Amino acid sequence: MSADVAVLCGGVGAARMLVALSAVTEPSSIVAVVNTGDDEVING
Structure with missing residues (x-):
């Protein structure tokens, strides 16, 4: 199992x-939840 x-x-x-x-x-049992914008600084 x-x-x-x-x-x-x-x-x-x-x-x-x-x-x-x-x-x-x-x-095949690995699920990756990816954040590609973690280095971006957004103001406003």
Whole structure:
């Protein structure tokens, strides 16, 4: 029995962690929720 793993991602560190996580669990069970705008500063 396998469980899905949800990962909140943002930046290069998350990509590195996902590579390591895929080495210890089934890659098809990993769900990545990605935020691509975490370095953006928006005023107004």
